[in-house]
Amino acid sequence: MVKSAVLGFPRIGTGRAIKKAVESYWAGNSSAEQLAEAAKAVRKERWETIKNAGVDIIPSGDFTLYDHLLDHSYNFGVIPQRYVEQKLSGLDTYFAMGRGKQDREKGIDVVASEMGKFFDSNYHIVKVDHEPSTEFKLNFNQQLVEYEEAKALGIITRPVLFGPITYLSLVRKSRDAPADFEPLQLLDKLIPVYKELLSQLKDAGVEAVQIDEPILVLDKAEAYGAEYKKVYEALAPVAPKITITTAYGRVGKSLDYLKDLPISSLHLDLDREPKQLDAAIEAVKDTKLGLELGLISGRNIWKADLKAAKALAQKAVDVIGTDRVVVSTSSSLLHCPISLKVEKKLTAQQLSWLSFAEEKCEEVAALAGALNGKESALFEQNTNDISARREFERSSDPAVRERVAGITEQMLSRQSPFPTRREAQKKLKLPKFPTTTIGSFPQTKEIRQARAKFGKNELTQQEYEAAMEAEIKYAVDFQERIGLDLFVHGEPERNDMVQYFGEQLNGFIFTQLGWVQSYGSRYVRPPIVVSDVSRTAPMTVRWSAYAQSLTDKPMKGMLTGPVTILNWSFPRADISKEVQSKQLALALRDEVVDLANAGIQAIQVDEPAIREGLPLRKADWDNYLKWAVDSFRLSTSGVGDDTQVHSHFCYSDFGDIFPHIQRLDADVISIEASKADLKLLDVFKTYGYSNEIGPGVYDIHSPRVPSEQEIKDRIAAMAKVLPVDLLVINPDCGLKTRGWKETEESLSNLVAAARWARETFA
Structure with a gap:
């Protein structure tokens, strides 16, 4: 027979039982024995x-x-x-x-x-x-x-x-x-x-x-x-x-x-x-x-x-x-x-x-x-x-299909090469060793409660937006106080870096409880692509523009890139990933243009999953890398030279594809580096890098606070490999999962280390 x-089967338990049990143990609210009993119950289930x-x-x-x-x-x-x-x-x-x-x-x-x-x-x-x-x-x-x-x-x-x-x-x-x-x-x-x-x-x-x-x-x-x-x-x-x-x-x-x-x-x-x-x-x-x-x-x-x-x-x-x-x-x-x-x-x-x-x-x-x-x-x-x-x-959106068919080579390139763009971007008035973050600030209990109440119609649209504006103002004031150079709005309104965008695009459906483990106690609910994807209205402009209105410092708009949205969703099986990625890229291209037109001078389009989606066999690499890089460039090339385009990458071995990371032609890239003991610097020794680069100076997926000296040591190690006038100082990744206390201590040490670097490498 x-x-x-x-x-194998999901290990998270109904109702995310293991997440709750593990985090309760970490917080000191339950014992090892109670954690073991929770685990035993989930295994039985x-x-x-x-x-x-x-x-x-x-x-x-x-x-x-x-x-x-x-x-x-x-x-x-x-x-x-x-x-x-x-x-x-x-x-x-x-x-x-x-x-x-x-x-x-x-x-x-x-x-x-x-x-x-x-x-x-x-x-x-x-x-x-x-x-x-x-x-x-x-x-x-x-x-x-x-x-x-x-x-x-x-x-x-x-x-x-x-x-x-x-x-x-x-x-x-x-x-x-x-x-x-x-x-x-x-x-x-x-x-x-x-x-x-x-x-x-x-x-x-x-x-x-x-x-x-x-x-x-x-x-x-x-x-x-x-x-x-x-x-x-x-x-x-x-x-x-x-x-x-x-x-x-x-x-x-x-x-x-x-x-x-x-x-x-x-x-x-x-x-x-x-x-x-x-x-x-x-x-x-x-x-x-x-x-x-x-x-x-x-x-x-x-x-x-x-x-x-x-x-x-x-x-x-x-x-x-x-x-x-x-x-x-x-x-x-x-x-x-x-x-x-x-x-x-x-x-x-x-x-x-x-x-x-x-x-x-x-x-x-x-x-x-x-x-x-x-x-x-x-x-x-x-x-x-x-x-x-x-x-x-068999049904489709003809307008979306026609737009994809109309993509030209010219749409995949910025107006000018990087040196010209860099001159235009001096209007940002950033110092040497500019400091910034990857985008998100702590998603507090209050933020999550406000989002939940809004979802249950316990808050009006006006009340919810007022709550998010208050969180954004707190984040902007915080960045002013500790002395960061390139600000972010903190993303309090976002439930997830992919789900947030999927909810505002045509072509996606969403689960209520479709949790999937990403790492440790971090779970995500991937959106599901069911039909052709298009944007009906601006998705982030309202929040970034509000944040910019609160400060004279430049504000960085935050978007998730097309390849990452696709790889961190459940894609369609009836059409190629290339077609789906380019549909997403066109939607994001419109968003990038709208952000620039709203006065946002720096825009970060994150692509942490571009390496993850690489086929496992090298014979299949070239086709994927061609459309993946083209999708990013399609997303980001609709703006003028004076708009500084960033991208972020984390938790993948980029050595094999670094020439393709260079081909993205982002003005600034930030890459997870500290969690891997800066081993990524070896890649720069091999390939070099001509645009601005921010190798992460501390690991945000750990609750520990790095010392100022620790960050100084990492900057010094970077300065031995990379031109100091191209170095940007930032954490490994976003700060969504961290608390405000450790965030303030860590970023204060980061700012102090950057000031030291300006004096040391003048």
Whole structure:
């Protein structure tokens, strides 16, 4: 019989239970024991949801309080000395590794580990330092504990863990490590710990394990045949049956060695790369290797076409038989909201298009049933819903399509080259080492309450706008008081940097409770693109113009770029991302022009997701980078030379695409740098940069306050690599998640350090 499987499930809990429990613990309002009980309740809920959907193979070991890669490091005893020295409890050490910790009274001050994007998703992993002396030990067998916990509930699960090669490929090389060191060189040290973990699972009666090796979808993995052979020949004799999963892309030539590994089954992402199935069938047909077919998308929220998925799966069944085929999700469902059942404001038509994590479990089970000759009512309804969605997709907005078709090369370029623009922008009267922020200021309880009351009609439009104006005035007065140079309005009116814009554009729909984890306790509700996108009215001009009216200092207008809006939404599946991005770019182009016409002299169009959206295979890069960069330029090139265009980038490795960052031709770019120990400066040594640049001088995703000296040291390091007349001083990212007290202390230190720099590098 064909079985069904799910590779992972959202860890956030109904009603964002884990966010609330974790933040309560951080605030000192609950105990470690209470946090553990909340986590246990969410795990129970997850397993029961998957089981009740009819899924055969249920994951365990994929839960986390912060990040699953961080869990892996902590569980394997990789705790850098700077955290050990703080002498914290185990739980507090774990959280300090993720978000840093500062308690001046107790003498505690430690920075967070580096963060990075998980493949091409908006999920952030925590990358703990590794160096040649790193040792591994089994600190905690999370997979065994969760397996036993589920078993006590009457639910048999398949434990999930990162594979050793993927793990070592994702973690961070310590900045102090030798230049020729790579974490993968630690493989021989790591294998014995995996053997210990897996043998404990086997001794406990675990029949099968899921070992995630998504690194296999990258080009570099094609050279790892010897490493994979070494690892899995060592693990197979002591482990339960092993399924290797390869989510997020195509396996490619790595299939040549994967088919010979001593494993039970190989999972393929057939949602992203359905064409790889034929090669996989051919490779395994004369072996005993099973195929797990990732046919239900773990990355989008569209209902699967079960009829088409069944036809694809049938190709494998016809060749290798039902006993060797499992149908599954293409990846973990952590990238999806939990359930459609709580969405009360979407129309019946809109609901019929969508499938969240719970519904995807039902789809997987229905697909397996159909392959076993038992098509359910859900399968029949799916066929009708897909047909209706396809009919809706055929409708379009001719004006939007015509405008995209009319884009010219001239629309993609500023009027003059940067040196000419820079002369025109001297009217901003900014000093050397100008200080600014990335855009947002703390979203306080009062701001959130005002927004909630407005949404419930408990505040009138006039009352809500008055409340937001008061917050903006506070932010402007604050910037005047501490001495920043280029101001922002603080964005109090914005719920999210993507959702805010989607709500004012045609073509989007929104969930009430469709939360998805971005990192730690940070969750977002991605908008959903359902049709052609256009702007009906200015979106930000009212607020930026009001802020500018309060000060003689220049005010920076704040927009989210087209590629980031697209990548941080759930895009349409019926037309290309390129077309959707250019539709967004034209809408934002109008907004940029309106801001400039309203007297806003600097405009920041953020594109933190431009690196995130990069295809995983280099053969696919050129096409993406062409339309992604063109989309940014289309957004920003409608203004005169005297308008200073900024862009911001964070939490991605930009080294591979830095020439394309240069091609954006922004007047000023700001890039997250301090969280990664300024390692991005190495990129500037290689490529140089001719426009203005603001490498972040402190990490805003940690509650700790950087000292003035710490910021001075970072500016001095930057000045060794970059022309000092091009340096802008700013934090790593926006300050939305921070409190006002730490924000004032941090920015005061930043301003003081900039003044020091003006004197030191005069």
